[in-house]
Amino acid sequence: MDFKLTEEQQMLQDTAARLVRDVYTFEKRLEFSDSEAGYSTEFWQQLGELGLTAIPFSEELGGFGGSGVETMLIMEQLGRGICLEPYMESVILAGGLIGQLGSDQQKEELLGAIASGELQAAVALEEPNSHYNLFDVQTTARQNGSSWSLSGRKAVVIGGHTAGKILVSARTAGDVRDQQGISLFIIDPNAAGVSRRVYSTVDGRKGCELFLDNVEGELLGTAGEAYDAIRYQSGRAIAALCGEAVGAMRTACDLTLEYLKTRKQFGVPIGKFQVLQHRMVDMVSELERATSMAILAACLADDKDSDERSAKLSAAKFVVNRAARYVAEQCIQLHGGIAMTWEYNGAHYAKRLVMISHQFGDDDHHLEAYSNQLVVA
Amino acid sequence: MEIHYSAEQIAFRDEVREFLKQELPADIASKVKLGKHLTKEDHQRWQQILSRKGWYAPGWPVEHGGTDWGPVEKHIFDEESAAAGAPRTIPFGVNMVAPVIIKFGTEEQKRKYLPRILSGEDWWCQGYSEPGAGSDLASLKTRAVRDGDHYVVNGQKTWTTLGQHANMIFCLVRTDPEAQQQRGISFLLIDMNTPGITVRPIITLDGDHEVNEVFFDDVRVPVENLVGEENKGWTCAKYLLTHERTGLAGIGSSKAALSHLKKIAARQQKGGKSLLEDPLFRAQIAEVEMSLMAAEMSTLRIVAAASEGGVPGAESSILKVQGTEIRQAITHLMRKALGPYALPFLPEELEGDFDGEYLVADYAAAPASTYFNMRKLSIFGGSNEIQKNIVSKMILEL
Numbered sequence: 001m002d003f004k005l006t007e008e009q010q011m012l013q014d015t016a017a018r019l020v021r022d023v024y025t026f027e028k029r030l031e032f033s034d035s036e037a038g039y040s041t042e043f044w045q046q047l048g049e050l051g052l053t054a055i056p057f058s059e060e061l062g063g064f065g066g067s068g069v070e071t072m073l074i075m076e077q078l079g080r081g082i083c084l085e086p087y088m089e090s091v092i093l094a095g096g097l098i099g100q101l102g103s104d105q106q107k108e109e110l111l112g113a114i115a116s117g118e119l120q121a122a123v124a125l126e127e128p129n130s131h132y133n134l135f136d137v138q139t140t141a142r143q144n145g146s147s148w149s150l151s152g153r154k155a156v157v158i159g160g161h162t163a164g165k166i167l168v169s170a171r172t173a174g175d176v177r178d179q180q181g182i183s184l185f186i187i188d189p190n191a192a193g194v195s196r197r198v199y200s201t202v203d204g205r206k207g208c209e210l211f212l213d214n215v216e217g218e219l220l221g222t223a224g225e226a227y228d229a230i231r232y233q234s235g236r237a238i239a240a241l242c243g244e245a246v247g248a249m250r251t252a253c254d255l256t257l258e259y260l261k262t263r264k265q266f267g268v269p270i271g272k273f274q275v276l277q278h279r280m281v282d283m284v285s286e287l288e289r290a291t292s293m294a295i296l297a298a299c300l301a302d303d304k305d306s307d308e309r310s311a312k313l314s315a316a317k318f319v320v321n322r323a324a325r326y327v328a329e330q331c332i333q334l335h336g337g338i339a340m341t342w343e344y345n346g347a348h349y350a351k352r353l354v355m356i357s358h359q360f361g362d363d364d365h366h367l368e369a370y371s372n373q374l375v376v377a
Numbered sequence: 378m379e380i381h382y383s384a385e386q387i388a389f390r391d392e393v394r395e396f397l398k399q400e401l402p403a404d405i406a407s408k409v410k411l412g413k414h415l416t417k418e419d420h421q422r423w424q425q426i427l428s429r430k431g432w433y434a435p436g437w438p439v440e441h442g443g444t445d446w447g448p449v450e451k452h453i454f455d456e457e458s459a460a461a462g463a464p465r466t467i468p469f470g471v472n473m474v475a476p477v478i479i480k481f482g483t484e485e486q487k488r489k490y491l492p493r494i495l496s497g498e499d500w501w502c503q504g505y506s507e508p509g510a511g512s513d514l515a516s517l518k519t520r521a522v523r524d525g526d527h528y529v530v531n532g533q534k535t536w537t538t539l540g541q542h543a544n545m546i547f548c549l550v551r552t553d554p555e556a557q558q559q560r561g562i563s564f565l566l567i568d569m570n571t572p573g574i575t576v577r578p579i580i581t582l583d584g585d586h587e588v589n590e591v592f593f594d595d596v597r598v599p600v601e602n603l604v605g606e607e608n609k610g611w612t613c614a615k616y617l618l619t620h621e622r623t624g625l626a627g628i629g630s631s632k633a634a635l636s637h638l639k640k641i642a643a644r645q646q647k648g649g650k651s652l653l654e655d656p657l658f659r660a661q662i663a664e665v666e667m668s669l670m671a672a673e674m675s676t677l678r679i680v681a682a683a684s685e686g687g688v689p690g691a692e693s694s695i696l697k698v699q700g701t702e703i704r705q706a707i708t709h710l711m712r713k714a715l716g717p718y719a720l721p722f723l724p725e726e727l728e729g730d731f732d733g734e735y736l737v738a739d740y741a742a743a744p745a746s747t748y749f750n751m752r753k754l755s756i757f758g759g760s761n762e763i764q765k766n767i768v769s770k771m772i773l774e775l
Contacts, residue, residue, distance in 0.1 A: 001386065001449060002379045003681050069378045257773055277769040284768065285695045292674035299380045315667040371663035376639050376653055 003295065005073070012070060015050055016077035019043075024081035026345045029204070032084055037162050038206025039084035048117020053091050057099070057115040061107075068236065068301030072243035072294060079247025082352045084205050086122065086159030088240045090114060094121035094167055096233040101184060101221030110165065110186075122163035124154035124210050125230060132365045134169065134230050135179045141170035141217060148172075150185060150217045151193075154210040158359075161198040161208045163189055168210070168217060173224045184226040185217030192216075203355040204348060232305045235313045238360050239301035242294035242320045245356045249287045249324060252331040252349040256280065259335055259346075276334060283330050286323035293319040311373040318366040321357035328353035380677070382453070390453050397461040400426050404729065406462030410637055412743030413727045414585070415464055417500075417542045423464050424497045433495060434471050441479060441487065442495045448683035452676070459629030460636075467539060470494040470501035474547045477564065477613045481605035490545075490566070504534040504548030504567070504591060505614070512763050514549070515558040515611065519593060521550035521565060523600070528552070528565065530573075530596040536757070540576050540589040544569050553608050564610035566602040573597075581753075583746035584724050618759065626693075626700030627754075628673050634707045635666060641714045641740050652714055665706045672699045691771040694764040701754035701761060708751045711744040719745040 005013065023043050032040040047053050055070050057063025064070070071092060078087055095114045098106060098121075113119035130136040139152025150170050160166055166187050174181025187194065193215040196208040221229065260271030260280060270276055297316035300309050328350035332339040339346050357363065382390065405419050427433040435451050437443025446454065459465070466472065475494055478486050493499040510517040519532025530550055540546065546567050553561030569576070573596040579588045605613050639662065642652040652658045675696055712719050718737050725731055726742035735741065755761040769775045 001382055001677060001681050003678050004685070005378070257775075260775060271773075271775040274766075274769075277773070277775045278762070278765045280773055280775065281695070281765040281768045284773065285699060288675055288692070288695055289668075289671040289699065292671050292678060295378065295678070296380060296670070296674050299378055312670070315670050318664075318667050319671050367660055367663060367667075370667060371656070371660045374639075374659060374663050374666070376643065 009070065009073060012055070013073045013077065016052060016074050017080070019046060019050060019052075020077050020081035020083060024083055029082065029084070029348070033200075033204040038200065039086070043083070044085050044117055044120065047085065047087065053087070053117040054115040056091060056095060057111060061111045061115050063115050068239050068298040071236070071240050071301065072298035075240045075243035076247035076250075076294075079244035079249075079352075080251045082203075082248055082251075082349055086120060086205075088237055088244070089123055089159045090119075090121045090163075092240045093123045093233055093237045094165070096236050097123065097167055097184060097229055098220065100229045100233060101226065106186070106218075106220065113164075119164045120159060120162060121165045121167065122157050122160040124157045124160060124166055124168045125234075126155040128153060128155050130155070132361045133177070134234060135182060135227055136177050137169050137171045137182050138176055139168065139170040139212065141172050141183055141185060143172070143223075148185060148217045148219055150187065150212045150215045152212055154212070156207050157210050158201070158205060158207040160189070160210055161196060161206055165189070166210065167220065168212070169226060169230060170217070179227045181224045182227045182230070183223045184220040184230070186220055187212075187215055187217045201355065203352040228305065231310070234360055235310060236301045238313050238317045239294070239297035241356055241359060242290070242297045242316050245320045245324045245353060246287070246291050246294045248349050248353050248356075249290060249327045252327050252346060252353065253280075253283050253287055255346045255349070256283065256331050256334050279330055279334060283327050286326045290320045290323035307373055311370055314361070314366040314369040314373075317361055318363050318370060321363040321366070324353040324356055380674070382449075386449055386453065389450055390457060393454055393457045394461070396430065396432075397457060397463065400430070401461055401463050405464060408729055409462040409464055410633070411739055412747045413729060416729065419729070420464055420467060421497055428495055428497065433466075434475065436472060437475060437479065437491075441491050448680045452680045456629040456632070459627075459633050462633065465630065467500075469503050469538070469543075469547075470499060470545075473503065473617055474501050474566070477547070477604060477617050480616060481564075481613050483601075485601070486566075486604065499545045500539075500543045501545045501547060502537050502540040502543035502569075504537060504546045506536045507533060508535055512760055514614070515562065517549055517551060517562070519548065519550045520554065521552050521563060521598070523552070524597075526600050527597045528600060528603070530565070530567065530593045530598055532593050534591040534593075535579070535588075537576070537589045537591050538587060540569075540591055541578065541586065546591065547604075549610055549614055552610075556608060559611040561608050562610040562614070563607050564604040564613040565598055566604060567596065567598050571596050571598065581750065583750045584722070585746070585750065587750075626672060626676055626696040627704055628669070628676050628700060631669055631672075631700065631704045631707060634704065634711070635662070635669060637740070638662065638707055638711050638714065641711060641744070644738065644740070645714050645716065647716075658710075658714070661710055665703060665710065668699070668703050668706070672696065672703055675699070691768045694759075694767045697758065698755075698761045698764050704754055705751050708744065708748040712748040715741055715744055722746075
């Protein structure tokens with residue numbers, strides 16, 4: 001048992017922290033958010049140049065063979081700046097799926113480019129009716145000789161508007177909610193039959209709805225057997241999101257604490273009032289809980305697939321979702337009116353924190369998942 | 378980072394498990410799991426077994442009869458003991474007064490008291506709280522006035538846990554009434570058989586006799602029973618409070634209680650199925666289990682930091698709050714699991730020698746009473762609100 005960082009991990013954390021601190025001022029973030037990409041393509045390049053997009057990949061691919069812990073350290077810093085880049089979506093999720101399912105040729109073609117940051121990929125798993133159940137797939141893929149043709153609608157594809165490639169889950173056999181018969185395809189967003197409705201998200205990012213009408217797709221892995229990989233890699237995404245949430249919570253707590261010490265009412269800093277002190281302690285207490293679960297998730301993220309791993313990752317996301325919402329709401333409450341404004345940084349942390357629970361399962365989803373796997377013996 | 382125990386730590390855990398399997402008397406473990414009343418003899422029997430093994434005082438230095446365990450080993454021992462249904466160690470002697478004597482006591486005090494704690498010859502209780510001094514402990518009024526080579530003690534202590542079994546009490550007393558609150562307090566060791574001491578039971582809301590009032594009427598205490606310097610008792614008290622808080626998250630006992638809750642839920646019926654198959658009840662168990670998982674990870678982080686030489690500080694206050702809330706949530710679910718059978722009050726079914734017919738089952742008599750009894754967790758050892766004040770002041774500097 002050991003919770004210390006190695007020297008390399010410490011350096012990685014420092015590198016990410018410095019980059020985020022230097023680039024992601026509040027004003028800059030708003031600019032990035034308003035830009036066409038919805039994030040900083042320059043910052044994305046810097047992530048690549050510093051090797052941060054390569055961390056989880058093997059050394060042959062120019063990476064560092066980093067584990068869930070390294071991912072957590074990076075995500076936590078991205079969370080501290082509520083950075084807008086689709087790092088988790090491209091590096092962790094798309095990279096992970098291609099790494100797990102891809103042929104040697106696909107890996108060679110795509111993973112090196114993802115690792116260098118040259119290629120930003122997106123992943124389209126949700127659908128209008130799936131509600132976090134990633135086996136609930138209505139989009140279909142039909143085989144015509146050696147090629148596949150995809151039709152359907154995928155929901156809320158973060159980074160899908162700028163992606164060079166999009167991974168899409170589609171049904172090639174079975175019924176709507178069967179775990180068997182789901183396949184993954186790589187599509188070119190500019191291919192014939194693809195249309196996208198691009199929108200901003202509540203937390204300042206950008207994404208799109210993806211409409212597919214007989215779009216040519218390249219099969220990733222074996223037809224009909226992608227769900228195990230989707231579940232496994234979603235687990236890695238969950239761990240990454242937990243890390244991001246912890247970073248964002250930490251900054252939201254820092255901002256709130258600072259405000260309690262400086263804002264005066266009734267002639268004293270409002271942090272002198274016990275009711276607010278205790279609320280602040282409760283925020284920190286939630287942050288501690290979330291930190292513990294983010295560490296647990298990071299340490300399990302790259303373990304072999306098992307029911308226990310899935311259950312514990314669900315527990316992590318459940319605890320982190322609840323904590324994130326608490327910290328977000330109390331951050332606004334303790335700041336009072338100022339946190340109700342677009343111009344106040346804390347409000348944007350609160351929005352990201354709440355929106356994290358809408359990615360890869362809210363608390364109900366994970367409560368049900370954990371409950372179904374409850375060990376009763 | 379590594380969240381799993383090392384091979385050596387697992388070997389140690391297996392050794393502890395094997396010891397518990399061989400040595401923990403089944404009748405005692407059964408009482409603990411079912412929430413029945415433990416007698417003084419039950420506690421003493423288990424203490425003797427631990428003492429023989431050399432494991433009664435893991436936290437003490439080896440030269441006084443402790444172990445060379447690090448924080449991780451101590452944590453494993455506590456976890457395994459709780460999971461097996463071992464009675465919780467009554468902390469007042471071994472884990473409270475002993476560390477104070479070891480840190481602040483004279484050589485003679487160490488020679489006199491430590492072996493008697495190890496052997497079980499002395500049963501200690503704690504004289505801190507008073508009717509007018511609870512969370513505001515420093516406002517205590519019990520007076521000790523020097524008279525030759527004695528202190529003469531007058532006043533009243535309360536909430537004295539298991540004082541009815543004790544022959545020794547450690548007390549905070551006021552030796553300088555003129556000094557500001559914390560300054561005029563001293564730490565005294567008092568023999569409960571000294572003339573002038575009266576112990577009166579307080580029956581708690583669950584009908585149990587667990588706590589007492591202790592009255593001091595011109596009680597003469599030899600000056601050599603002072604620990605540390607006169608008027609510096611608050612230093613001892615503060616030292617002791619940090620010792621007390623670290624174990625208060627009660628992860629091991631919550632895990633044991635959760636596993637008992639699942640057994641009860643598996644046997645209770647609703648709509649023709651067991652409660653464990655009821656999605657709503659099951660989700661509530663799942664929720665508390667996930668909170669417990671988080672608290673356990675936080676505990677391990679503190680334990681790991683402590684084995685690197687870190688001193689558990691205000692983080693243990695946060696953990697005390699979380700741990701006690703979790704334990705209370707489990708007792709709440711246990712009571713709910715009984716449905717209307719939470720109502721019957723059958724204290725006789727909680728006695729070890731009960732040989733009648735249980736109204737429902739052996740597991741059904743305790744939960745409602747235990748639920749009320751466990752409300753104490755967020756009150757004692759520094760109430761949860763006091764813990765939040767500590768975090769606010771020490772960590773957040775508000």
